Amino acid sequence: MRGRGGVLATALVVVLLAWLTVGTTTAHAESAPITVDVKLDLKADGVLAVTTTTTVPDGSNAVGRVPLQVPVEANRTQHFGVSDISTTGGASASVQGDALMISAPAGSSTVTYSVRGSVADSPGLQQFTWVLAAGWSAPIEKLSGTFTSPSAKPDSPICAYGQIGVRRLCSLTQTDLNGSVSFRNDNLAPADVAVFSVLLPTGTAAATAQFTPTVTASETTPASDTAGLIAVLAAAVVALVLVVLAWLRRRADQNAVTAGATVQLLAPHDGGVAFASPDGVLPCQIGTATTGHPRPSDFGATILDLAVRNYLWLAERQRSSGAMDFQISRRAPLGRETTVFERAVVEAILPDDRESVSAYELTQSSRPIDLSAAKTALTASATGWRRSRRVELAGYVVLGLGAAAAVVLALLETGALRGVAVAVLGGGVAAAGRLLPDRTTQGSRLALAVGGMRRYLAVTNPDSISPAARPVLFARAIPYAHAFGDLHNWLDRWGGAGPVDWYRAAGDRPLPAGLPTLAALLDGVAAQSQAGQSG
CATH class of the missing domain: 2.60.40.1170 (Mu homology domain, subdomain B)
Structure with a gap:
């Protein structure tokens, strides 16, 4: 003993x-x-x-x-x-x-x-x-x-x-x-x-x-405790800065929707004028760029835009019942100038190199047309304008890892504050990611320009446009006006704009008076397709 x-x-x-x-x-x-x-x-x-x-x-x-x-x-x-x-x-x-x-x-x-x-x-x-x-x-x-x-x-x-x-x-x-x-x-x-x-x-x-x-x-080890406190303080400062920057970025994006002047859509080109949309945005991309997801009107705007650019031909015709119908036909091969989305849309309505289809066939088909490939391509085309949620997800991962590390280090009675610092930083990244707008900086600039484009189309007086530029602006703006929901107003303001070679009206109907009806039918086809895919 x-x-x-x-x-x-x-x-x-x-x-x-x-x-x-x-x-x-x-x-x-x-x-x-x-x-x-x-x-x-x-x-x-x-x-x-x-x-x-x-x-x-x-x-x-x-x-x-x-x-x-x-x-x-x-x-x-x-x-x-x-x-x-x-x-x-x-x-x-x-x-x-x-x-x-x-x-x-x-x-x-x-x-x-x-x-x-x-x-x-x-x-x-x-x-x-x-x-x-x-x-x-x-x-x-x-x-x-x-x-x-x-x-x-x-x-x-x-x-x-x-x-x-x-x-x-x-x-x-x-x-x-x-x-x-x-x-x-x-x-x-x-x-x-x-x-x-x-x-x-x-x-x-x-x-x-x-x-x-x-x-x-x-x-005790004051240096270690001090280092841990410094780490927590530094992480908190960085997290706060990230949150503030994200909030400022969000406010700037919100201002982009309402701020900004009208934009000019006509630019000199080879001694004449050419239509130039902001950042080259297509009518089909207006919805995705501004709301973050494809809309049925993107489909109708695409058909109209391809017709205006002479890839498709549109014609009014009467069915045997006397009801108005529309024929959509191929006019020129879809080359590299067209997008993957546009080619997917044409393939959906004219599969297997089919030459033409009627709007009646599209609306009365027993099976909705498959626009899934087109939707995927359209979403991919807006990648530079829309932000993914990877930053927010990464913040949550870092937050979880930091919290787990803090618990483990606390049980080991060493360096728990460093785990807390990691968790604080992760929380700041997650909060900043959540505050960031869905649009990227480029997307915000585009939203600002698109807003200006819409105002331009709403206030432009056809009489203020030179005679040589009128046909260009009238035709090229039709699909954009439909994407903005202003097609009726656009056509009414231009009145008899003269003949176009991509659209044939029936009888003595004003040109192109049937476009709003056709666009509405096409939007309905797209809405039916989306409903079928979601169901």
Whole structure:
């Protein structure tokens, strides 16, 4: 077994460190002395039954604080747990934080409770440790008590008391024949701490003591903590900057919808004039560029645009029933000047190199035409204008990784703030990604220009256009006017604009009076196709 000197050293270390734990925060002047009797009964299951009887002079009361986390030898902290508290004689007791607080009124009162964590295994033996008295608000005239356990052969019992600079053995520590240990000491100052420790044979009681490494102020790593705090602060600043920039970007995008002047759609070209849309945007792309998803009107606008550009030919005709119908025919091969979307639209209505189709066939078909390939191509064509949600998703991933790292590092008791910093940065990225508008910077510029284009088409007076440029602007703007929902107004303002070689009207109908009807039929075909695909 460990020698008496080792136990004494342990007890004295506990006295010193427990004194530091308890502190001297309570004023003790003019306090009348009290007596304290402590009975310790260690059970085989490792639970210590403690009965503390306090006698306080009339007209006074006393308060004691028993620490439940006590630094011991080998730079460790021993942790105790208290339960089953009961009192008599007007006393009160409760666990507050890491201490058991006892309040004793005048007269004799008793506090009874159970303790776990007082028995620790050592090579070839067990060691029992408990704080008898600590942090009482009054001096103790007499401290007495007994210790009993399942063993009849306790060894090296030590009762020690003191404070910084003064560490002494109690005046009496005696082992009886039945293995009971008695202890006593008189005249303890309010600041004194008294600790009882004894060695027991292996297996006397269940070892319930729990220890953690003791970290003192001098042993902490300020540099690491400072680095962690700096990391959190830096991450918070970066996250805030990202959120502010995203908010400014969102506000600029919202302004792009309403701000901006009208744009000119005619530009000089080879001695004449040519139609030039903003950023080369096609009528079929107006919906995707502004709303983020294809619209049925994109389909009708595409057919009209391909006709205006002489790839398709449109003709009015009457069915046998007398109802108006429209014929859509191939006119020129679809070369590289056309987009993947435009070619997919033509292939959908004129599959397998079919030359022509009627609007009636398209609307009355038992199966909606398949525009899925065209829709995919149209969405892909707007990639530069629409933003994906990858930034927001990446932010959530970083946030999750940072939170997980913070938890793991906290359990390991090292560098948890760095995980918090990563989580904060991830949260900032996610928030910024969520605030960013759906349009890219290029898309916002396009939305601004498209708004100006719409205003141009709404206010342009045909009489203000030169005679040579009128046919160009009138025809090329038709599909854009349909994409904006202004086709009727556009045609009414131009009146008799003269013949066009891509559209043939029936009889003496004004040219091209039937376009709104055809466009509405085509939009209906596209809407039916979308409904069929979503269903």
